[in-house]
Amino acid sequence: MSQSEAKDSGARDTAMVTITINGREVEADPSKPLIAACHAEGEEVPHYCYHPGLSPVGSCRICQVGVQQGQMPPRVMAACRTPVAEGMVVDTEAPKAHDARRECLEFLLKNHPLDCPICDKAGECTLQDYSFDEGQGEGRSVEPRRKLDKRKSLGDVIVLDQERCILCSRCVRFFEEVPETPQLCIGERGSHSVVETFMNRPLTGNYQGNLADICPVGALTLKEFRFQARVWNLHKVASTCAGCSRGCAVTTEVLRKHEVKRFRPRHEPAVNGYWMCDTGRFALEAPNREHRLCGGILRGGSGQAQPVDTRTALEVARDMLIVHGEALIVASPFLTVEEGRELLALGKTLGARPVFLSPEPNDLTDDLLHTGDPCPNRRGLSELGFDALPVEEVLETLPSYESALLVGERLIDMLGAKNLATLPTALRVVLLECHYVDSPSIDVAVGIPNHVEREGTWVNVDGHAGRIAIARPTPEGVWMATRTIDTLHELLTMSAPGADAPGSATPGAIPSTPGAEATLG
Amino acid sequence: MSGFETYLLERTQAKDSHLLKVARGLGTYGALKKILDTPLTPKDVIEELKESGLRGRGGAGFPTGLKWSFMPDADKDTRKRYLALNADESEPGTCKDRVLMREDPHTVIEGCLIAAFAMRLDAVYIYVRGEYRVPYERLAVAIEEARTAGLVGPRILGSDFSCEIHMHKGAGAYICGEETGLMESLEGKRGHPRPKPPFPAGFGLWGQPTTVNNVETIYNAPFILERGAQWFRSMGTKKSPGNFLCGISGHVEKPGVYEIPLGMPARQILDEFAGGVWKKRALKAWIPGGSSTGFLKPDAIDTSMDHDSLKEAQSMFGTGAMIILDETASVVRSALTLMNFYEHESCGQCSQCREGTQWLAQIFQRIHDGQGRMEDIQLLEDLANGMAPGKTICALSDAAAIPTHSVIRNFKDELVEYVREGGHPDLRGKQPAVHQEVGV
Numbered sequence: 009m010s011q012s013e014a015k016d017s018g019a020r021d022t023a024m025v026t027i028t029i030n031g032r033e034v035e036a037d038p039s040k041p042l043i044a045a046c047h048a049e050g051e052e053v054p055h056y057c058y059h060p061g062l063s064p065v066g067s068c069r070i071c072q073v074g075v076q077q078g079q080m081p082p083r084v085m086a087a088c089r090t091p092v093a094e095g096m097v098v099d100t101e102a103p104k105a106h107d108a109r110r111e112c113l114e115f116l117l118k119n120h121p122l123d124c125p126i127c128d129k130a131g132e133c134t135l136q137d138y139s140f141d142e143g144q145g146e147g148r149s150v151e152p153r154r155k156l157d158k159r160k161s162l163g164d165v166i167v168l169d170q171e172r173c174i175l176c177s178r179c180v181r182f183f184e185e186v187p188e189t190p191q192l193c194i195g196e197r198g199s200h201s202v203v204e205t206f207m208n209r210p211l212t213g214n215y216q217g218n219l220a221d222i223c224p225v226g227a228l229t230l231k232e233f234r235f236q237a238r239v240w241n242l243h244k245v246a247s248t249c250a251g252c253s254r255g256c257a258v259t260t261e262v263l264r265k266h267e268v269k270r271f272r273p274r275h276e277p278a279v280n281g282y283w284m285c286d287t288g289r290f291a292l293e294a295p296n297r298e299h300r301l302c303g304g305i306l307r308g309g310s311g312q313a314q315p316v317d318t319r320t321a322l323e324v325a326r327d328m329l330i331v332h333g334e335a336l337i338v339a340s341p342f343l344t345v346e347e348g349r350e351l352l353a354l355g356k357t358l359g360a361r362p363v364f365l366s367p368e369p370n371d372l373t374d375d376l377l378h379t380g381d382p383c384p385n386r387r388g389l390s391e392l393g394f395d396a397l398p399v400e401e402v403l404e405t406l407p408s409y410e411s412a413l414l415v416g417e418r419l420i421d422m423l424g425a426k427n428l429a430t431l432p433t434a435l436r437v438v439l440l441e442c443h444y445v446d447s448p449s450i451d452v453a454v455g456i457p458n459h460v461e462r463e464g465t466w467v468n469v470d471g472h473a474g475r476i477a478i479a480r481p482t483p484e485g486v487w488m489a490t491r492t493i494d495t496l497h498e499l500l501t502m503s504a505p506g507a508d509a510p511g512s513a514t515p516g517a518i519p520s521t522p523g524a525e526a527t528l529g
Numbered sequence: 530m531s532g533f534e535t536y537l538l539e540r541t542q543a544k545d546s547h548l549l550k551v552a553r554g555l556g557t558y559g560a561l562k563k564i565l566d567t568p569l570t571p572k573d574v575i576e577e578l579k580e581s582g583l584r585g586r587g588g589a590g591f592p593t594g595l596k597w598s599f600m601p602d603a604d605k606d607t608r609k610r611y612l613a614l615n616a617d618e619s620e621p622g623t624c625k626d627r628v629l630m631r632e633d634p635h636t637v638i639e640g641c642l643i644a645a646f647a648m649r650l651d652a653v654y655i656y657v658r659g660e661y662r663v664p665y666e667r668l669a670v671a672i673e674e675a676r677t678a679g680l681v682g683p684r685i686l687g688s689d690f691s692c693e694i695h696m697h698k699g700a701g702a703y704i705c706g707e708e709t710g711l712m713e714s715l716e717g718k719r720g721h722p723r724p725k726p727p728f729p730a731g732f733g734l735w736g737q738p739t740t741v742n743n744v745e746t747i748y749n750a751p752f753i754l755e756r757g758a759q760w761f762r763s764m765g766t767k768k769s770p771g772n773f774l775c776g777i778s779g780h781v782e783k784p785g786v787y788e789i790p791l792g793m794p795a796r797q798i799l800d801e802f803a804g805g806v807w808k809k810r811a812l813k814a815w816i817p818g819g820s821s822t823g824f825l826k827p828d829a830i831d832t833s834m835d836h837d838s839l840k841e842a843q844s845m846f847g848t849g850a851m852i853i854l855d856e857t858a859s860v861v862r863s864a865l866t867l868m869n870f871y872e873h874e875s876c877g878q879c880s881q882c883r884e885g886t887q888w889l890a891q892i893f894q895r896i897h898d899g900q901g902r903m904e905d906i907q908l909l910e911d912l913a914n915g916m917a918p919g920k921t922i923c924a925l926s927d928a929a930a931i932p933t934h935s936v937i938r939n940f941k942d943e944l945v946e947y948v949r950e951g952g953h954p955d956l957r958g959k960q961p962a963v964h965q966e967v968g969v
Contacts, residue, residue: 065724065878066724067878067879067880068880069881069920069921084920086724089724089726091726108920111881111911111915111920112880112915115880115881115883115884115885115912115915116880116884118884118888119884148911150902151888151892151895175877194719196877197702197875197877198872198874198875198877198883198886199872199875199877199884199887200877201877201883
């Protein structure tokens with residue numbers, strides 16, 4: 009949990025006060041500034057320096073609203089530094105407040121380069137938004153604009169454009185207050201102020217990416233995302249990060265129904281507050297990896313991998329699992345609770361032992377968010393009844409079974425393709441994965457969607473249920489994982505003990521279904 | 530010259546007045562001794578100050594006794610508490626505190642001790658402007674002298690009252706004379722003013738209750754305690770009692786620091802004390818109380834120098850530092866000088882001030898250089914409206930907006946003339962100045 013969230017929950021004991029916002033009487037938390045009460049009421053109050061996850065400084069002065077207290081005449085006040093008080097009457101649309109905000113915008117735009125056409129922030133820039141809402145449409149400055157460093161590298165993650173910067177100091181406070189590793193400062197003074205790092209050192213740490221989110225303008229941008237997409241072309245879906253067992257709430261942002269371009273943190277007080285780590289943010293390789301397994305693959309008697317459609321592959325898998333009944337079910341830690349439940353039911357029918365693959369913790373753990381545990385649904389699968397088994401143990405145990413059902417994404421990576429190849433030939437292996445590796449030990453493989461194409465629930469390390477959501481369509485020929493597991497289960501039930509054993513339980517006999525051949529995408 | 534009672538500069542006139550031996554002979558520490566011997570309670574002292582009607586001499590003119598009473602009750606709030614003495618005198622035109630610190634540091638110390646006693650605190654920080662080398666040294670030596678004599682430190686004059694005084698040297702930033710900027714600077718941070726609330730009396734230095742007073746304000750306290758509030762009220766006006774130190778500079782025959790009762794017409798100060806506008810020239814403009822109070826026309830010279838009269842004249846008493854401009858001076862150039870000052874001294878936190886001070890300076894520069902446009906006059910006014918009043922964390926933005934408004938209100942003709950005729954008279958008909966791009 010982020011520090012700011014901890015602060016939030018600690019302050020809830022204070023008694024609420026009643027104030028009036030735009031004519032409505034509302035309850036407000038006096039431990040929070042007036043702007044928070046306005047936002048809670050759904051009133052848009054422009055703000056740059058204020059960020060709900062950081063301490064307020066009241067320096068940008070854009071959040072001016074009309075406030076009347078007691079017998080005093082109404083005044084225009086900065087809402088982010090005004091404490092809420094009983095009986096306060098607030099008018100966010102007061103003409104004087106509008107004027108003050110319009111004037112403030114004129115000052116903020118005086119030296120702003122207005123290079124919106126090539127700015128990555130365009131479309132989600134609040135300087136644009138508020139200028140549109142309240143600005144005056146015409147600049148009155150004929151003075152030359154400030155010339156500063158337009159592409160100052162601040163390390164591996166962030167590029168700073170000092171000209172676009174409006175000096176809100178959110179980035180400075182972020183490092184001071186969230187990871188508590190102060191690295192940025194405002195250098196120089198007055199109209200010469202610039203954001204810079206101490207001694208021009210590059211930024212370090214696993215939380216730098218947040219700077220690009222909290223920067224209200226395009227001054228701090230991600231090197232990864234720079235000039236990659238126009239943000240309005242991104243399809244955005246609320247989901248959960250797959251980076252570790254924290255399960256930070258994220259937005260998955262996909263360009264043209266195809267490439268995942270960004271993961272960005274989504275506010276979730278119980279999990280990640282407003283932040284996420286760079287490991288999770290930049291985990292774009294896995295969801296975007298090409299050469300997906302679409303449909304099914306069978307390794308016939310000839311030993312050649314042969315593409316088939318999903319149902320055919322599942323029927324062969326059914327035959328194999330029935331004959332070689334003593335099976336180990338190995339689930340990927342990326343499986344959702346819903347998929348795990350289906351798989352567990354299947355395992356019960358089969359009488360198989362269910363485990364999930366539990367790789368070694370990594371050394372990315374910190375006090376803030378990253379748990380160091382690469383299994384996003386460890387808790388969910390454990391609570392369902394899957395045993396956590398380390399990679400070596402899985403590989404050691406497998407030869408003692410007749411067959412193995414490996415289900416879920418990244419299993420090949422985690423088990424290791426080489427290790428898979430050395431499994432005994434007597435072991436029948438059915439693999440439901442997003443990718444395929446041409447290995448003699450894999451008898452049947454069926455493609456499933458990866459975590460940006462599925463939906464379901466992951467339970468994080470603290471027991472918080474996070475939803476993952478479909479951010480892009482599954483590749484052609486790929487069934488939802490639940491449907492695949494469910495179908496295999498159905499097939500197994502239909503041929504339960506007592507029913508006629510299928511004629512051929514060995515791979516090789518492939519029914520030909522014209523036009524339904526699978527492809528390796 | 531009109532006769533009136535004086536006290537502020539009396540002790541500074543003596544030879545070696547900065548030495549303890551001399552100062553004690555002049556009566557310094559008498560008020561402190563009276564308080565401790567009587568003994569008066571802290572409440573008595575604050576009541577006496579309230580009764581006297583003393584108003585702060587640092588610029589805002591806030592009643593000092595009232596300010597002291599804002600400190601939380603020491604019985605209920607046992608936090609450590611501080612007095613910060615604002616000796617970062619840097620408002621252009623102002624040079625009164627320098628005289629007091631340099632010539633009579635012991636009365637400054639006595640004032641601090643009385644304030645500390647009244648507010649029940651035992652730590653005073655004196656924040657001295659970095660350029661004030663001699664005043665700083667005199668004060669430092671005086672504190673040591675007083676410590677040796679048992680006047681500073683534990684159990685002062687054998688009483689239960691203890692108080693330590695610390696010195697701090699500023700590093701040249703005007704903004705550190707703003708009370709919250711001063712506190713940040715004292716804490717070792719950048720001198721960025723803090724938003725209020727919280728106010729210093731509740732959350733000041735290191736988050737503890739703090740009062741910040743100006744040197745001249747504190748200097749008045751021993752006299753009030755020794756001679757009584759009624760004596761103090763016999764001077765000055767009803768709402769602004771007492772005398773003040775008027776630093777008068779610019780185009781006058783005898784610039785200097787003079788002791789003046791509040792309420793004396795500015796013309797009288799100019800003519801009787803400063804010897805009138807120099808070289809028998811006519812008055813063109815004047816600033817009543819430091820650069821932030823704006824330019825006034827000659828016809829306002831009959832205004833009384835006190836808080837209310839100057840407010841009526843759409844200005845402020847400020848620090849009581851008059852600046853006189855004669856008929857040959859250029860108000861536009863003077864305003865440009867001031868705007869360059871404010872641009873240089875803006876801390877850069879608030880958007881309006883950071884961008885506005887620069888913008889105002891740029892526009893005045895263009896008008897001065899002959900590249901002004903008629904619409905610039907309206908723009909100046911709009912910008913000044915956007916910067917003040919009360920739209921920013923501290924009053925530096927206001928301090929730049931007030932002179933701008935005053936130029937437009939009182940000297941619009943000159944602005945128009947500069948725009949029409951091509952800038953400052955010295956530049957007319959010459960090659961226009963090349964504007965350099967701003968940046969690093």
